[in-house]
Amino acid sequence: xxxxxxxxxxxxxxxxxxxxxxxxxxxxxxxxxxxxxxxxxxxxxxxxxxxxxxxxxxxxxxxxxxxxxxxxxxxxxxxxxxxxxxxxxxxxxxxxxxxxxxxxxxxxxxxxxxxxxxxxxxxxxxxxxxxxxxxxxxxxxxxxxxxxxxxxxxxxxxxxxxxxxxxxxxxxxxxxxxxxxxxxxxxxxxxxxxxxxxxxxxxxxxxxxxxxxxxxxxxxxxxxxxxxxxxxxxxxxxxxxxxxxxxxxxxxxxxxxxxxxxxxxxxxxxxxxxxxxxxxxxxxxxxxxxxxxxxxxxxxxxxxxxxxxxxxxxxxxxxxxxxxxxxxxxxxxxxxxxxxxxxxxxxxxxx
Amino acid sequence: xxxxxxxxxxxxxxxxxxxxxxxxxxxxxxxxxxxxxxxxxxxxxxxxxxxxxxxxxxxxxxxxxxxxxxxxxxxxxxxxxxxxxxxxxxxxxxxxxxxxxxxxxxxxxxxxxxxxxxxxxxxxxxxxxxxxxxxxxxxxxxxxxxxxxxxxxxxxxxxxxxxxxxxxxxxxxxxxxxxxxxxxxxxxxxxxxxxxxxxxxxxxxxxxxxxxxxxxxxxxxxxxxxxxxxxxxxxxxxxxxxxxxxxxxxxxxxxxxxxxxxxxxxxxxxxxxxxxxxxxxxxxxxxxxxxxxxxxxxxxxxxxxxxxxxxxxxxxxxxxxxxxxxxxxxxxxxxxxxxxxxxxxxxxxxxxxxxxxxxxxxxxxxxxxxxxxxxxxxxxxxxxxxxxxxxxxxxxxxxxxxxxxxxxxxxxxxxxxxxxxxxxxxxxxxxxxxxxxxxxxxxxxxxxxxxxxxxxxxxxxxxxxxxxxxxxxxxxxxxxxxxxxxxxxxxxxxxxxx
Numbered sequence: 001x002x003x004x005x006x007x008x009x010x011x012x013x014x015x016x017x018x019x020x021x022x023x024x025x026x027x028x029x030x031x032x033x034x035x036x037x038x039x040x041x042x043x044x045x046x047x048x049x050x051x052x053x054x055x056x057x058x059x060x061x062x063x064x065x066x067x068x069x070x071x072x073x074x075x076x077x078x079x080x081x082x083x084x085x086x087x088x089x090x091x092x093x094x095x096x097x098x099x100x101x102x103x104x105x106x107x108x109x110x111x112x113x114x115x116x117x118x119x120x121x122x123x124x125x126x127x128x129x130x131x132x133x134x135x136x137x138x139x140x141x142x143x144x145x146x147x148x149x150x151x152x153x154x155x156x157x158x159x160x161x162x163x164x165x166x167x168x169x170x171x172x173x174x175x176x177x178x179x180x181x182x183x184x185x186x187x188x189x190x191x192x193x194x195x196x197x198x199x200x201x202x203x204x205x206x207x208x209x210x211x212x213x214x215x216x217x218x219x220x221x222x223x224x225x226x227x228x229x230x231x232x233x234x235x236x237x238x239x240x241x242x243x244x245x246x247x248x249x250x251x252x253x254x255x256x257x258x259x260x261x262x263x264x265x266x267x268x269x270x271x272x273x274x275x276x277x278x279x280x281x282x283x284x285x286x287x288x289x290x291x292x293x294x295x296x297x298x299x300x301x302x303x304x305x306x307x308x309x310x311x312x313x314x315x316x317x318x319x320x321x322x323x324x325x326x327x328x329x330x331x332x333x334x335x336x337x338x339x340x341x342x343x344x345x346x347x348x349x350x351x
Numbered sequence: 352x353x354x355x356x357x358x359x360x361x362x363x364x365x366x367x368x369x370x371x372x373x374x375x376x377x378x379x380x381x382x383x384x385x386x387x388x389x390x391x392x393x394x395x396x397x398x399x400x401x402x403x404x405x406x407x408x409x410x411x412x413x414x415x416x417x418x419x420x421x422x423x424x425x426x427x428x429x430x431x432x433x434x435x436x437x438x439x440x441x442x443x444x445x446x447x448x449x450x451x452x453x454x455x456x457x458x459x460x461x462x463x464x465x466x467x468x469x470x471x472x473x474x475x476x477x478x479x480x481x482x483x484x485x486x487x488x489x490x491x492x493x494x495x496x497x498x499x500x501x502x503x504x505x506x507x508x509x510x511x512x513x514x515x516x517x518x519x520x521x522x523x524x525x526x527x528x529x530x531x532x533x534x535x536x537x538x539x540x541x542x543x544x545x546x547x548x549x550x551x552x553x554x555x556x557x558x559x560x561x562x563x564x565x566x567x568x569x570x571x572x573x574x575x576x577x578x579x580x581x582x583x584x585x586x587x588x589x590x591x592x593x594x595x596x597x598x599x600x601x602x603x604x605x606x607x608x609x610x611x612x613x614x615x616x617x618x619x620x621x622x623x624x625x626x627x628x629x630x631x632x633x634x635x636x637x638x639x640x641x642x643x644x645x646x647x648x649x650x651x652x653x654x655x656x657x658x659x660x661x662x663x664x665x666x667x668x669x670x671x672x673x674x675x676x677x678x679x680x681x682x683x684x685x686x687x688x689x690x691x692x693x694x695x696x697x698x699x700x701x702x703x704x705x706x707x708x709x710x711x712x713x714x715x716x717x718x719x720x721x722x723x724x725x726x727x728x729x730x731x732x733x734x735x736x737x738x739x740x741x742x743x744x745x746x747x748x749x750x751x752x753x754x755x756x757x758x759x760x761x762x763x764x765x766x767x768x769x770x771x772x773x774x775x776x777x778x779x780x781x782x783x784x785x786x787x788x789x790x791x792x793x794x795x796x797x798x799x800x801x802x803x804x805x806x807x808x809x810x811x812x813x814x815x816x817x818x819x820x821x822x823x824x825x826x827x828x829x830x831x832x833x834x835x836x837x838x839x840x841x842x843x844x845x846x847x848x849x
Contacts, residue, residue, distance in 0.1 A: 208718055208719055208721075209717055209718055209719065210708045210709065210714045210717050210718065210719060211717065213701075213708055213719060214708070216697075217694060217697075217705070220694055220696045220697065221690060221691075221694050221696075223690050223691040224690065224691050224692065224693065224694055224705065226673065226674075226691070227651075227673055227683070227691040227692060227706070228674075228677075228705045228706030229673070229674030229677055229678065229706050229709075230674075230706075
C-alpha cells in the first residue's frame with residue numbers, strides 16, 4: 001500500500017466511478033423532470049462558493065483519511081467538526097479578547113479543539129476500552145445541541161483582515177467566476193491551496209519518512225506493527241488528532257462561510273462529507289483531492305439543490321454518498337479480528 | 352458407495368489449481384489429502400461441500416452413480432473448517448445449533464435437546480463438558496465438538512479441513528481414533544486434509560497427495576510406510592540435522608519458575624525453568640494447549656506470568672514489552688501463517704526492513720533511504736535464495752515458503768543474540784522446511800542461541816542439541832541420543848512414557 005496509489009484496486013475504482021456517475025447524471029435527469037432545462041443556468045457565473053466548498057471537502061476528506069491510514073475509522077469527524085465550530089463561535093463572542101486577534105485565534109482554537117476531540121477518542125479507548133467509533137458518534141450526538149445553540153443566535157464574526165482586493169476585478173483566466181463572495185473566495189483560494197499543500201505533504205510524509213512508514217504499518221497490520229516495536233496507540237492518537245484538527249478547522253470556518261449556502265445542501269450531517277470524499281477517493285491522497293473537486297462541482301451544479309430539497313431524492317442521494325463504504329471499507333481497514341471488536345477492544349491481546 | 356470423484360479440476364487460473372483428481376472413498380473410511388499450504392486442499396473440500404463450483408469432473412455421493420449437484424452437496428455434506436464456529440456458545444448449544452429438536456415446530460424441546468446433546472457429546476467423550484463454553488475448551492475438545500455437531504446432522508460425507516493444525520501428535524492420534532470409531536459405526540465417508548504425513552497413520556485408508564503444478568497422486572496406506580509416503584510426496588528422504596552437535600557457550604537467557612494460568616481448560620505452566628546458551632539449540636516440544644502457546648506468549652511479552660523471571664543477558668525482561676526484548680537482541684520467527692511477522696500488502700523490500708528503520712542504515716534523520724533499502728533487498732533475496740521474487744514485488748504475491756524466507760532473512764541479518772523460533776516450518780513443503788531449519792541452525796553456529804518451540808517431535812529431533820517436552824505444564828528433559836525416537840517423545844507428551 002503506497003500513498004497515492006489506488007488502494008482498493010481497479011474494481012473498486014470502477015464501482016466508485018459508476019456510483020458518482022449515477023449521482024451526477026441522476027441528479028441532472030431528476031432536475032430536468034421537475035425544473036425546465038435552462039442552459040443559461042450553466043452559463044451563469046459560478047459562485048466563489050465552489051472554491052470554498054472544495055476546500056471544505058478537502059479538509060474534511062483529510063480529516064477522515066489521515067486516521068484511516070492508521071487503521072482508525074474516524075466516525076467522530078462530526079464531533080470534531082462541531083467542537084471546532086462551537087469553540088470558534090465562543091471565541092468570536094468573547095469581548096475580552098482583542099477584536100483584531102479574535103478571528104485568527106478562533107480558527108486556531110477550532111483546529112485545536114477538533115484535535116483534542118480526536119485525541120480524547122483514543123484516550124477513551126485506551127483508558128476505558130470504549131471503541132473510537134462508539135465514542136466518536138456519541139460525542140457527535142452530544143455536540144449537536146451545543147452547536148445548534150451557538151448558531152441560532154449568530155453573532156457577527158470579526159473580520160478576517162486578509163483580503164485579496166485585486167480579486168475584485170474579473171479574473172482573466174476565469175471571467176465568468178462570480179466574485180460576489182470575493183471575501184470568501186479569497187479565503188477559499190488560500191484554504192484550498194493550504195489543503196492541497198497539506199495533502200501533498202501528507203503523501204510525502206507517508207511515502208518517505210520513518211514515521212509515515214510506521215503509520216502505514218499500523219494501518220495495514222497493527223499486530224505486525226506492535227511486533228516491530230511501533231507504539232500503535234501513540235501513532236493512532238497523533239493521526240486522529242491531526243484528522244481532528246482538519247475537521248475542527250473546517251468547523252471553525254463555518255462562522256465565516258455562510259453555512260446556509262455552502263453546507264446545508266449536504267443531505268447528511270456536513271462533516272460526514274469527509275467520509276464520502278475519502279471513500280470515493282479510494283483512501284488515497286490524490287483521490288481525495290480529485291473527489292473533493294468533483295463533489296464540489298456536483299454540489300454547485302444547477303439543479304442539484306432542487307433535487308436535494310425533495311425528501312425522497314435527498315434520501316436516494318444520501319444512499320449513493322455512503323454506498324462506496326460497502327466495497328471500500330473492507331479493503332481499507334485492517335483485519336482486527338471479531339466483529340465485536342467494533343465496540344470493545346480490550347479482548348485484543350496482542351497489541 | 353461413499354464418495355466418488357472423477358476428473359475433478361478447480362482453481363484453473365490460480366496457482367494452487369487442482370487438475371484431474373479422481374478418488375473413491377467408501378463409507379466408514381478415512382481418506383487424507385496431503386499437501387503443503389496453498390495447494391488447493393481447502394478448495395477441494397469446499398467443492399465437495401458445494402461451497403465452490405468445480406470446473407470439470409463429477410462428484411457422486413451416497414448410493415447410485417448419479418452426479419451430486421451443488422445443492423445436493425450443500426444439503427448432504429458437512430464441512431468442518433479450520434476455524435471453530437461460534438465459540439461463545441456452550442458445548443450443548445453448539446451441538447444443537449444446526450438441528451434443535453422442536454416442540455410443535457415452534458419452540459425448542461428442552462428435554463429432548465438435552466438428551467440429544469448428551470448423546471452426541473458422549474460419542475466424542477465430552478459428556479461432562481456440556482455446560483462449558485466452547486471458547487474455554489482445549490483445541491482437541493473444540494475440534495471434537497465440531498465433529499460431533501457435524502455427525503449429528505447425519506451427513507453423507509464429512510469433510511475436515513486440517514483438523515490437526517492446532518494439535519500435538521498425541522492429540523491428533525486421539526482425534527483420529529475417536530473419528531474412526533464414529534464413522535465406522537455410522538458408515539460415513541470422511542475426507543480430511545493435513546500438512547503432516549504422520550496424520551495418515553494408522554487411521555486413513557488412502558492418501559491423495561497434492562503438489563503445486565503437478566497431477567495429484569493417490570496411494571494406499573496399507574502399501575506404503577510413512578517414510579515411503581514422505582518420499583512419494585517430496586521426491587526425497589528427510590535429512591537429519593544439518594550439522595552436528597554444537598558446543599554451547601555462556602547462558603543467554605534464564606527462565607526460572609515460570610507460572611502462568613491457562614485460559615479456559617488450557618494447561619497452566621506450573622514452574623517452568625530452563626536456560627538457553629549461546630551456540631546451542633534448545634528444543635521444547637509440546638502441544639499448544641499443554642503450555643506451548645502460553646510459553647510462547649510469555650516469551651513474546653504478550654502475557655505476564657503470575658510468578659517467575661525471564662533474565663536475558665542478566666537483565667530482567669519478564670514485564671518488558673516485545674519491542675524492548677527485540678531491542679535487547681532477541682529475534683522471533685513465528686509460524687509462516689502468523690500475521691504478526693510480515694505485511695502481505697507491503698513490498699518485499701519494505702518487509703525486509705520491518706522494525707529496523709529507527710536507526711541506520713535504512714533511515715537518516717527521520718527519512719527512509721531508498722537506495723539502502725533496495726540494495727538490502729537485492730542482497731537478501733540473493734543470499735537467502737528466494738526464488739522468483741523481486742524487491743518491489745508485493746509479499747502477498749509470493750508463496751508461503753518464499754514469504755517465510757523473507758522473514759528469516761530479516762531476522763537473521765539482524766544477527767540476534769537469541770532467536771526464538773515457534774514452529775517456523777509448519778505447513779511448508781519439505782524443501783522449504785529443510786531450508787528454514789538449515790538457515791536458523793547456521794545462525795546458531797555463528798554464536799546466537801536458538802530456542803525452538805514446536806509441536807512436531809520430528810522437527811525437534813532434527814535440530815535439538817538439548818530437548819525438553821512440555822507435558823502437563825512442566826518440562827520433562829530428554830537426553831538427545833541416537834536411540835531417541837519420535838514415538839518416545841510422543842509418549843512423553845501424552846504422559847504415557849514408561
